[in-house]
Amino acid sequence: MKKLLFFFLVFTIHITANAADGFSTLEERMSGKEFKETGLQKLTDEELAALNDWLRRHSVATLENAAARPASGSASGAGPTEDMRGFENQPKDSPSDSLGKVIHGTIVGTFSGWSAKGTLFRLTNGMVWQQTENATFAVKPVENAEVTIQKGLMGNWRLSMVGYNSAVRVKRIK
Numbered sequence: 001m002k003k004l005l006f007f008f009l010v011f012t013i014h015i016t017a018n019a020a021d022g023f024s025t026l027e028e029r030m031s032g033k034e035f036k037e038t039g040l041q042k043l044t045d046e047e048l049a050a051l052n053d054w055l056r057r058h059s060v061a062t063l064e065n066a067a068a069r070p071a072s073g074s075a076s077g078a079g080p081t082e083d084m085r086g087f088e089n090q091p092k093d094s095p096s097d098s099l100g101k102v103i104h105g106t107i108v109g110t111f112s113g114w115s116a117k118g119t120l121f122r123l124t125n126g127m128v129w130q131q132t133e134n135a136t137f138a139v140k141p142v143e144n145a146e147v148t149i150q151k152g153l154m155g156n157w158r159l160s161m162v163g164y165n166s167a168v169r170v171k172r173i174k
Contacts, residue, residue, distance in 0.1 A: 025052045057104055057146070085151075085172070101151035103127070111145035111161070113138040114168050121147070121159060121170065128174035129159060137166040 026040060026048070035041060040048065085103060105123035114121075115138070119131040129149065139145075139161065146162040149170065160167035 026055070103149040105147055105149065107145045107147055110141050110143055111139075111147075112141040113161075120173075123147075126174070127172060129157070129170040130173050131159075131168050132171050133169045135168045137161075137164075137168065139164070 027035065030038070030040075040051075043051065105125055105127065108122045108124055113136070114131050115136050117131055117134045121129045121131075123129070124144070142161075147159055148162060149157050149159045150167075151157055157170050157172070158167040159170045
């Protein structure tokens, strides 16, 4: 019984570690010499955090925009295809798989949380997600709130507002 419990604990820790979005900060990517040569040591902790946050948002957004953009100038139609993450019945080797299991986005307009099954979340990248469970979460109204939508173990997607621990199960409808 103890061996089974130990195996379960190790397995859970492994799954949790692999669920991270894999983003490395500039401090982690650069050697100390490179960090100083670029002048980044002159930034305050807040400025460096803001720069890392910008890089995180834009590197993922670049991938999302590249996948959603139709191939231009290509008669064969080969190239990037529409980002289909979150839609049901996706083949395992679809092009969307290469984009990862975390979607960073911004909700269009004012966001004050979620309150009932069926609530719609419209993102600036064109995606529309719908709440699939009865749950509530309220925040002071925020314009263009940043959210993260992450794929779970059983294929469910969960939306959370950046900076908060609450999440709600959602499905993509557009």
